[in-house]
Amino acid sequence: MKLLVLITVFCFYISTTTSVLPDCGRIPPNFWCKNMQIATHCGVAAACQRYNQLSANRKVHIQIIMESLCPFCQRFIVDKFYHDVYLKFRGYVDVELVPYGNAERNGMSISCQHGEKECEINTFFSCAQQHVNPPFDFVYCIERELKNFSTFEVAKTRCYRERNVPVATQSRLQSCTYGNEGRQLQLQAARITEAEFPELHLTVPYTIINNVSLVSAQHMRSNLGLMICDWYVGRNFVPPPCKELS
Incomplete structure (x- = not known):
């Protein structure tokens, strides 16, 4: 019984603390540099940082x-x-x-x-x-x-x-x-x-x-x-x- 409760709690914890990352192939490119988490996930963080730095207030x-x-x-x-x-x-x-x-x-x-x-x-x-x-x-x-x-x-x-x-x-x-x-x-x-x-x-x-x-x-x-x-x-x-x- 205790084991069943522990498994249930563990599964609930996993379900509430993990999320399915979006497929970068389905994220519109103009979204990539809007959020650094997306940029990092899609492997364009360095390019986005460069873009934001060079374009800031220009x-x-x-x-x-x-x-x-x-x-x-x-x-x-x-x-x-x-x-x-x-x-x-x-x-x-x-x-x-x-x-x-x-x-x-x-x-x-x-x-x-x-x-x-x-x-x-x-x-x-x-x-x-x-x-x-x-x-x-x-x-x-x-x-x-x-x-x-x-x-x-x-x-x-x-x-x-x-x-x-x-x-x-x-x-x-x-x-x-x-x-x-x-x-x-x-x-x-x-x-x-x-x-x-x-x-x-x-x-x-x-x-x-x-x-x-x-x-x-x-x-x-x-x-x-x-x-x-x-x-x-x-x-x-x-x-x-x-x-x-x-």
């Missing part, structure tokens, strides 16, 4: 592969990204435009999908990122005007005024756009686009997160705010916009 880097006269790019930047991501998360993201898209390079010459005017505006955007601070608000303004069927010249005039761009900066943009600096910046945009890793873009707009290019990740564009909250590694800190989304 902005999420977002590249937008785009074309200035692409209607889909204009809608994405004007109707979605600027308001839902840039304005809300500007303290937690580093936005880089790569105005090249599906253009083609032949030596030092570039042909753009929507013609010579697009090449001109793409170059202007490359120059704006060098000479306007902050550049993205200004580019947004230009894209908004182009989306509303303004000419490029009208868009420039309106956005210079709206964004209070100094005359000296306007002059530098002009020199850059139609000079060697602009050509070099566009060749740089071409090289960035051609070096997308591990996958090349198929369509534009196209987003690259922390220099990782995945075609399968493009569906995240509709929920980039939630994704930024997941990717941002804050030490004992949650960005305020994320609290609104939770």
Whole structure:
């Protein structure tokens, strides 16, 4: 009788103090670094520690592969990204435009999908990122005007005024756009686009997160705010916009 009681107690103890560890093959990879017990169980603790250390309190880097006269790019930047991501998360993201898209390079010459005017505006955007601070608000303004069927010249005039761009900066943009600096910046945009890793873009707009290019990740564009909250590694800190989304 005593033996039976001891066996029963022992079995109860075992059942309440052990648990079945989850199969790592069934744990979504984006969960691995969320908990060090999971990371250790799945053999990725060292990689997760490195990721958390190197990413702590650093902005999420977002590249937008785009074309200035692409209607889909204009809608994405004007109707979605600027308001839902840039304005809300500007303290937690580093936005880089790569105005090249599906253009083609032949030596030092570039042909753009929507013609010579697009090449001109793409170059202007490359120059704006060098000479306007902050550049993205200004580019947004230009894209908004182009989306509303303004000419490029009208868009420039309106956005210079709206964004209070100094005359000296306007002059530098002009020199850059139609000079060697602009050509070099566009060749740089071409090289960035051609070096997308591990996958090349198929369509534009196209987003690259922390220099990782995945075609399968493009569906995240509709929920980039939630994704930024997941990717941002804050030490004992949650960005305020994320609290609104939770």
